[in-house]
Amino acid sequence: MSVDPAVLVEGINLMWVALVCFLIFFMHAGFAMLEAGQVRSKNVANQLTKNLLTWSVGVIAYFFVGFAIEGLVGAYTGGGSLGIGEAFGIISPADGNDWIGWLFGAVFAMTAATIVSGAVAGRAKLRAYVTYTILLAGVIYPVVVGLTWAGGFLASFGYYDFAGGMIVHGMGGIAGLTAAYVIGPRMGRYAEDGSTNVIPGHSMTFAVLGTLILAFGWYGFNVGTTATVFAVEGGELVLDGYAVVGRVAFATTVGMAAGAIGAAAASLYLSGKVDTLYVANGILAGLVGVTGIADGITWWGTIAVGLICGLQLPLVFEFVSDTLKIDDVCAVFPVHGSAGVIGVLAFPFVAVSGFSVAVLIEQIVFVAVVTVWTVAATAAVFGAFKMMGQARVSPEHEREGLDLSEHGVDTYPEFGKPETAADGGSVRTDGGEVNE
Amino acid sequence: MVALSALTEVRSMSEESEIKMITTIIRPEKLGDVKKALAEAGAPSLTVTNVSGRGSQPAKKGSWRGEEYTVDLHQKVKIECVIADVPVDDVVDAIREAANTGEPGDGKIFVLPVDDAIQVRTGKTGTEAV
Numbered sequence: 001m002s003v004d005p006a007v008l009v010e011g012i013n014l015m016w017v018a019l020v021c022f023l024i025f026f027m028h029a030g031f032a033m034l035e036a037g038q039v040r041s042k043n044v045a046n047q048l049t050k051n052l053l054t055w056s057v058g059v060i061a062y063f064f065v066g067f068a069i070e071g072l073v074g075a076y077t078g079g080g081s082l083g084i085g086e087a088f089g090i091i092s093p094a095d096g097n098d099w100i101g102w103l104f105g106a107v108f109a110m111t112a113a114t115i116v117s118g119a120v121a122g123r124a125k126l127r128a129y130v131t132y133t134i135l136l137a138g139v140i141y142p143v144v145v146g147l148t149w150a151g152g153f154l155a156s157f158g159y160y161d162f163a164g165g166m167i168v169h170g171m172g173g174i175a176g177l178t179a180a181y182v183i184g185p186r187m188g189r190y191a192e193d194g195s196t197n198v199i200p201g202h203s204m205t206f207a208v209l210g211t212l213i214l215a216f217g218w219y220g221f222n223v224g225t226t227a228t229v230f231a232v233e234g235g236e237l238v239l240d241g242y243a244v245v246g247r248v249a250f251a252t253t254v255g256m257a258a259g260a261i262g263a264a265a266a267s268l269y270l271s272g273k274v275d276t277l278y279v280a281n282g283i284l285a286g287l288v289g290v291t292g293i294a295d296g297i298t299w300w301g302t303i304a305v306g307l308i309c310g311l312q313l314p315l316v317f318e319f320v321s322d323t324l325k326i327d328d329v330c331a332v333f334p335v336h337g338s339a340g341v342i343g344v345l346a347f348p349f350v351a352v353s354g355f356s357v358a359v360l361i362e363q364i365v366f367v368a369v370v371t372v373w374t375v376a377a378t379a380a381v382f383g384a385f386k387m388m389g390q391a392r393v394s395p396e397h398e399r400e401g402l403d404l405s406e407h408g409v410d411t412y413p414e415f416g417k418p419e420t421a422a423d424g425g426s427v428r429t430d431g432g433e434v435n436e
Numbered sequence: 437m438v439a440l441s442a443l444t445e446v447r448s449m450s451e452e453s454e455i456k457m458i459t460t461i462i463r464p465e466k467l468g469d470v471k472k473a474l475a476e477a478g479a480p481s482l483t484v485t486n487v488s489g490r491g492s493q494p495a496k497k498g499s500w501r502g503e504e505y506t507v508d509l510h511q512k513v514k515i516e517c518v519i520a521d522v523p524v525d526d527v528v529d530a531i532r533e534a535a536n537t538g539e540p541g542d543g544k545i546f547v548l549p550v551d552d553a554i555q556v557r558t559g560k561t562g563t564e565a566v
Contacts, residue, residue: 200500267502277501
């Protein structure tokens with residue numbers, strides 16, 4: 001029996017990519033739990049619904065539009081050309097296995113999309129959020145990918161982002177911050193004298209469970225970006241993407257550890273206590289920090305980047321909430337945004353290949369372009385909804401909680417208020433009429 | 437005849453005023469001890485509610501993602517206990533002894549008169565209903 005190495009390579013590479021797609025998909029379970037834990041018990045079902053719809057609606061928008069936009073932006077800003085028919089070819093490819101490549105793009109796109117829901121929790125209107133998700137998955141994120149991974153003008157200019165520290169997480173965190181700024185804080189977040197009121201989330205347990213599920217899926221996100229295990233060279237099998245798999249796995253592991261330690265230290269410095277949620281957020285900030293650069297950094301660089309991303313988290317969160325007065329409910333900017341930016345900007349200082357001014361300039365331009373586009377596009381979409389009065393729910397609905405007012409769902413019917421009676425009605429302790 | 441009816445009135449008034457409600461606010465972790473003490477004092481029937489309130493116990497600091505906030509409403513348990521034939525002082529002493537830790541925040545006991553009581557199942561009224 002003769003073995004065609006090309007068939008072997010294709011099969012193993014397809015299997016690896018499919019497997020990591022499943023791992024990355026599981027990050028949605030993590031995001032759902034992380035965000036559910038950080039919102040009030042009256043808004044849990046709303047947050048879960050947004051997470052479910054992000055995937056469901058977003059993946060379809062990415063199928064019909066997003067994937068083609070990536071190709072078109074990549075070709076036309078990179079000096080190439082691509083026919084419209086060719087760009088939209090993914091809708092009905094000659095080889096069904098092309099859809100594995102599409103799925104690989106889709107799970108990254110949906111990760112970027114789902115970050116935003118945590119920033120606008122507790123007050124964004126579902127239709128505004130879902131419309132934004134369609135635009136993010138169909139246009140906003142694909143433009144960023146088009147300029148970079150798909151060969152657009154940043155690719156010609158030069159940039160370094162291995163698994164999407166900036167392209168996915170930086171972009172998602174900056175979009176979240178912009179959206180939270182445009183739609184304004186939750187009611188009661190800031191007192192009339194300008195001081196910040198604490199609105200605690202409803203479950204630390206869910207938040208930590210979500211964090212660890214995300215960290216698990218992140219192995220797929222980072223290590224999986226070594227998407228090609230083998231290649232064929234002159235009829236021989238050689239390692240392709242897997243040439244760096246060990247370094248990426250190491251950076252992912254140690255980056256998250258250093259992130260947690262950095263956030264714990266900063267929390268201890270600021271409040272005298274090691275805050276559980278800061279440690280959990282620190283794990284994610286460390287992961288975000290190394291995501292963009294995991295395949296090309298030294299061991300000490302990994303620890304340094306993870307630590308810095310953890311250390312900055314409490315400081316940036318306090319700056320955003322107390323100075324900028326932006327109500328970023330799930331801290332998505334310090335976790336995904338600033339940590340993503342720090343990670344890719346740190347690359348020239350910690351690269352295996354040594355320091356380079358040229359690379360630093362490329363990274364600054366890269367961050368600036370992605371930031372300007374993300375802020376402009378996100379502000380335009382949420383600004384338009386705000387002008388139409390459709391960006392957030394009514395004050396009555398916000399006060400009552402989005403679960404009951406927007407979905408008619410009581411997440412915890414057997415705990416606390418409002419109480420549900422066995423005959424299907426609601427009990428009013430003042431003896432008043434039950435509302436329809 | 438007038439005198440007799442007045443006497444009946446007075447007797448029934450005095451019977452009714454023998455019913456007392458003892459409302460007690462205690463630490464949640466003391467509920468088991470207080471239940472046991474009430475049973476031993478001959479007043480096993482009770483209604484328990486989770487409540488929060490403020491008294492002499494100092495405020496606590498809570499924090500969420502490093503941001504501190506003040507908690508001055510403490511979690512307590514409210515026990516309502518209606519008694520008729522048992523001496524009020526015995527019941528009050530039993531509760532006090534069982535609920536006491538010596539620290540601020542042990543709670544309060546209030547004794548209130550009850551006009552009347554009716555047992556839902558039998559329709560009995562007054563002390564018999566309790």
